[in-house]
Every structure is written in structure tokens, then in C-alpha cells.
Amino acid sequence: MAAISNSNTDFACKLFHTLSHADPSGNIFVSPLSISSALAMVYLGAKGDTATQMAKAASYILKLANRLYGENTANFLPEFLDATQKYYHADLKAVDFIGAPDACRKEINTWVEQQTENKIKDLLKPGTVSTMTRLVLVNAIYFKGNWMDPFDPADTKEMSFETYKDGKKRVQMMYQIGEFPYKYIPEIGLQILELPYVGELSMFILLPEKTENGPDPLLMLEKKLTRANLEEWTKRGNMYNHKVHVHLPKFKLEENYKLNDPLAKLGMTYVFWSGKADLSGMKGDKTLFLSTVVHKAFVEVNKVGTEAAAATEESDDDMGFIDPVPQVAHFTADHPFLFFIRHDKTKSILFLGRFSSP
Incomplete structure (x- = not known):
């Protein structure tokens, strides 16, 4: 458990530095736990240099609210689906990205809202999901203390x-x-x-x-x-x-990030490149790559306590x-x-x- 905690804290600090460099004076709020958990699901299907880069950038395992949305015509490897279920309790929901991408986007947003007590809304903006989308990994974490x-x-x-x-x-x-x-x-x-x-x-x-x-x-x-x-x-x-x-x-903060560039600066580059990404552990070939990582986080601190939520999506x-x-x-x-x-x-x-x- 100490190694997991150390990995999470290392990742949290490194990610914070990249976000601060991009915006030295603004508010920042993220859930490194949510982001690293979602990345860990991708890591299960990563091979070769892609896996090596991801392991160096972030390696954290924790059971949170996870779900995978896969194009119903794509053939994902049973070993990958078994691993995501075993380690993250993440089932694959087959959806029609090709025929109804916006309906799929709305379905994903509804699930995130439910998992975060309606604090994270519209995680995926219109146009985020397209007919080219094949897999969306979603992670949500909610805290009220x-x-x-x-x-x-x-x-x-x-x-x-x-x-x-x-x-x-x-x-x-x-x-x-x-x-x-x-x-x-x-x-x-x-x-x-x-x-x-x-x-x-x-x-x-x-x-x-x-x-x-x-x-x-x-x-x-x-x-x-x-x-x-x-x-x-x-x-x-x-x-x-x-x-x-x-x-x-x-105070109340609600921050929204596209994390492709910050994660690339931490060493995760191949996973975002078509032709470079090796996610063959997911469907047996190298046609998959991660198009985007979107993270949205909310926190409210008041006299009673704190309410916080975050969601991470990784196309x-x-x-x-x-x-x-x-x-x-x-x-x-x-x-x-x-x-x-x-x-x-x-x-x-x-x-x-x-x-x-x-």
C-alpha cells in the first residue's frame, strides 16, 4: 500500500507542476486519484514503449466508480475485459458510437452525473464523441465530508x-x-x-x-x-x-482540463499517436489510440465540511x-x-x- 500511495503522490505533484506552469496564477483543482485510476485501466491494454511511458508517468491502482463504453462492432480481447472487471470493477457497456455518437455522449454524461451526485455535469462537450470513437473509459470519484x-x-x-x-x-x-x-x-x-x-x-x-x-x-x-x-x-x-x-x-471551484499536453510532458506521448500507440492488449492490433483525456473536478468548502467530485474520461x-x-x-x-x-x-x-x- 505504501508503494501505491507513493506513486499516487508523485503523480499528483508532477501533474500539479505541469498545470501550474501552464497557468501560474489561476485556481487549480484536480483529483489525481481519479486520473491515475482511469490511466491504469488504459495501462492494462498497453504494450511495448506505450506501456513503459505510462508506467513512468503514472501507476496507481484503486477501485473507484469505473465504466468502459465500447463500440458494439469492435472486438475487445476477453483478457482485457476480464482484467478491467477484476481490478477496477469496470464492465464494458456496448454502445453505438458509429450510428449515434451524440446519444452515447449524453449517456456517458448521465452516468457521470449520477456517480458524482450531480456535481459533475457535461463532462463530454458536444463533438467530443464522434463516429470514429471506439472506446471511452470513464472514472468518477465523489467525496462529501x-x-x-x-x-x-x-x-x-x-x-x-x-x-x-x-x-x-x-x-x-x-x-x-x-x-x-x-x-x-x-x-x-x-x-x-x-x-x-x-x-x-x-x-x-x-x-x-x-x-x-x-x-x-x-x-x-x-x-x-x-x-x-x-x-x-x-x-x-x-x-x-x-x-x-x-x-x-x-470557496467553490469547478475546473475543467484537457490533459493530453500535461500527460505528454510527463512522458506519455505514444498513447496519443495513431501509428505509435500500442494498445494491442485491448483488441489484438495497434489500431487503437487515446484521442483525448478530459478531467473535470468540483470542490466546495463551507462551514459544515467539504463536497468534492471529479470525473476523468479518456478517449x-x-x-x-x-x-x-x-x-x-x-x-x-x-x-x-x-x-x-x-x-x-x-x-x-x-x-x-x-x-x-x-
């Missing part, structure tokens, strides 16, 4: 949130004081707060200190975003329960850990920060994001 220590609505008030690009914006800022796992790393000016959910999940918020001049502190933090650093910063031995004044904005610096924290710490998220939702036992990152602009 309640804070172990909810915020009192009476303590929420309007405050300023300072963006690095657009100046100050007004937000609904939640507040509470309580005992939470907390860490301050003075060498990089970073506060880390863990807000547990009821159950086995937690949200971690990485808040860099504000600076009047110099480089963007959030981008400087992102350069240090690696699996090794995340593990070191957030492991139990380095975070201690402190009394913390917490100010956290209510080291040393840090000192002295604890210079006063008895009462102040964690005021009134400027851009990173956050992720993680399963406590496995350390797998379900969702990862950057909140930089309300």
Missing part, C-alpha cells in the same frame, strides 16, 4: 482576500479557535494546518507567508512541492496539536523542524494557498488544488 470540528456560522464575516494578480477581493471568511495539527516552518515561511473530517480523511492547507516585495511566495512554495517534502512536512512526528485561530474562506531541500509555535497560533488564509484532501491511513491524495482567486 463533514468537519470533525465544524465552523460556527455566527462567526463567519466578510473579509478581504488578497490575490497576487487582481488585488483584494471580498470573501465570506469562516472562523474558529480550536486544537488542530499544525506546523510552522520558518526556513520557508510556511504554515501547515490539518483540518480533520469525520472518518479517515483530512484537508491539509499550505499557507505561505505574505511578502511585500520579491517573488510570489506561492510559486516559491510550489517549486518545493514534492512527495518527499509533503511526507516530511505533514507526518505525525512533525505536526503537533496547537490551539489555533483559524480563518478560512468559503529536495532539507528542512529544519524546530517548533517555534506560540501557545496560540494564528492561521489566516486571506491570501493564496495550496490544499489537498488525503486519506489518513494510506496517505493517498484524493484531491489537490490551489486557491488563488475567489
